[in-house]
Every structure is written in C-alpha cells, then in structure tokens.
Amino acid sequence: xxxxxxxxxxxxxxxxxxxxxxxxxxxxxxxxxxxxxxxxxxxxxxxxxxxxxxxxxxxxxxxxxxxxxxxxxxxxxxxxxxxxxxxxxxxxxxxxxxxxxxxxxxxxxxxxxxxxxxx
Amino acid sequence: xxxxxxxxxxxxxxxxxxxxxxxxxxxxxxxxxxxxxxxxxxxxxxxxxxxxxxxxxxxxxxxxxxxxxxxxxxxxxxxxxxxxxxxxxxxxxxxxxxxxxxxxxxxxxxxxxx
Numbered sequence: 673x674x675x676x677x678x679x680x681x682x683x684x685x686x687x688x689x690x691x692x693x694x695x696x697x698x699x700x701x702x703x704x705x706x707x708x709x710x711x712x713x714x715x716x717x718x719x720x721x722x723x724x725x726x727x728x729x730x731x732x733x734x735x736x737x738x739x740x741x742x743x744x745x746x747x748x749x750x751x752x753x754x755x756x757x758x759x760x761x762x763x764x765x766x767x768x769x770x771x772x773x774x775x776x777x778x779x780x781x782x783x784x785x786x787x788x789x790x791x
Numbered sequence: 792x793x794x795x796x797x798x799x800x801x802x803x804x805x806x807x808x809x810x811x812x813x814x815x816x817x818x819x820x821x822x823x824x825x826x827x828x829x830x831x832x833x834x835x836x837x838x839x840x841x842x843x844x845x846x847x848x849x850x851x852x853x854x855x856x857x858x859x860x861x862x863x864x865x866x867x868x869x870x871x872x873x874x875x876x877x878x879x880x881x882x883x884x885x886x887x888x889x890x891x892x893x894x895x896x897x898x899x900x901x902x903x904x905x
Contacts, residue, residue, distance in 0.1 A: 678834070713900075714897070715881060715896065715897050716893075716895050718892055718893070779837060779840060780893060782834040785834045
C-alpha cells in the first residue's frame with residue numbers, strides 16, 4: 673500500500689517550452705502533496721506544498737509563475753515548469769501524505785522522481 | 792526552525808560489517824524523525840520513523856534507529872550490511888504540528904564493498 677507514481681520518469685525538452693509532471697497516489701487519497709527538487713548528489717529541497725482544492729504554498733525563493741502546481745483531485749497533483757531553461761534541469765520528486773496515523777499525523781510517501789533535462 | 796545534520800557524507804564499509812549513520816537535529820519543539828533510503832535514479836523510500844513511544848525503532852530489513860532526546864540524535868544502525876544496502880540515506884524531521892513539512896539532512900552515501 674501507499675504507492676505514489678510520477679509521470680513521466682524522464683523528459684527532455686527544448687528551452688522555452690513547458691513541461692508537465694504528474695504525481696498520483698495510487699491506493700490512497702492525499703489532501704496534501706509536496707514537490708521537491710534534487711540536484712546531483714544533494715539533498716531534497718522543498719519547492720511547494722500542494723493542497724487539494726486550494727492554491728499551493730510555495731517556499732521562499734521558488735517562483736510561483738514558473739512552477740505551476742495544480743491539485744485538482746485527492747489523487748493527482750501536477751507540476752508544470754513553464755518556459756523551461758537549462759538551469760531548470762533537475763530531478764523533481766513528489767510525495768503524498770497519508771492522513772491520520774498516531775498523533776493525527778501522516779507519513780509522506782515519495783514518487784520515483786522525474787528527471788528533467790532542458791536543452 | 793528545524794535543521795538536520797548528517798555528519799558523514801560518505802560511509803564505505805565491507806560486506807557483513809556493522810554500520811552506523813549519524814544524524815543530529817535541532818529544534819525548539821517536539822519533532823517526528825525519519826530515515827529514508829534512495830537507490831540510484833529512484834525516489835525515496837521510508838525506512839523507519841519515530842513518532843512516539845519506544846525510542847528504538849526497527850525496519851523490516853534489519854536497520855534500527857534510536858531516538859535520543861538529550862543528545863538530539865537519531866542514528867541509524869545495522870549489525871551486518873549487504874551489497875544491496877548500497878544507497879543514499881537521508882535523515883529527516885518534521886514538527887508534530889502545523890504544515891508538517893519535512894526537513895532533510897544532506898544525505899549519507901553508504902557504499903558496501905565485497
């Protein structure tokens with residue numbers, strides 16, 4: 673249980689184009705999903721918190737207009753990198769939080785990641 | 792704000808040897824603690840977590856971690872490692888309230904040599 677998928681697993685695009693990455697919770701509902709960015713040999717950097725039915729909450733320094741997040745259902749969140757540039761090349765990972773659990777808190781389960789390369 | 796420090800960026804060990812990956816955290820309020828493992832070109836997998844109760848938590852593949860509040864540590868240990876344990880290990884913390892965002896350490900690359 674608690675499986676999270678991402679699509680695509682990798683994508684190569686030209687500079688100036690937009691790329692959409694999907695994150696799905698396959699066997700549970702998630703009112704909250706998170707989007708991270710990971711540079712080579714570095715840790716994960718939280719980009720934004722995606723809440724179903726409301727606007728995403730972005731971390732400081734993350735451009736809202738460049739990284740569009742939509743959480744249209746309890747099992748799907750999308751990240752769209754608009755007008756991508758080579759510096760946007762990275763490994764993007766999403767997670768979905770299982771609600772409930774001891775103390776009212778849920779564990780985050782991570783997707784396999786999407787490697788974006790912008791030429 | 793919370794922070795996590797993983798003191799070792801790389802840990803090489805021989806197969807069947809014991810290993811300890813160190814993790815220290817800083818927080819002025821109570822936190823939950825996690826260890827995640829990342830295999831090459833994959834996302835993160837939850838290895839084990841401490842929410843409350845017994846300070847010693849175990850995973851199904853032989854890893855264990857002990858929450859030490861006085862030393863603000865959550866070190867990960869395994870008495871005998873296998874080649875398949877080669878991966879990147881991340882320690883993470885979150886507040887037990889509010890947005891519950893995870894804060895990750897820098898990661899420790901565990902390399903098992905035959």
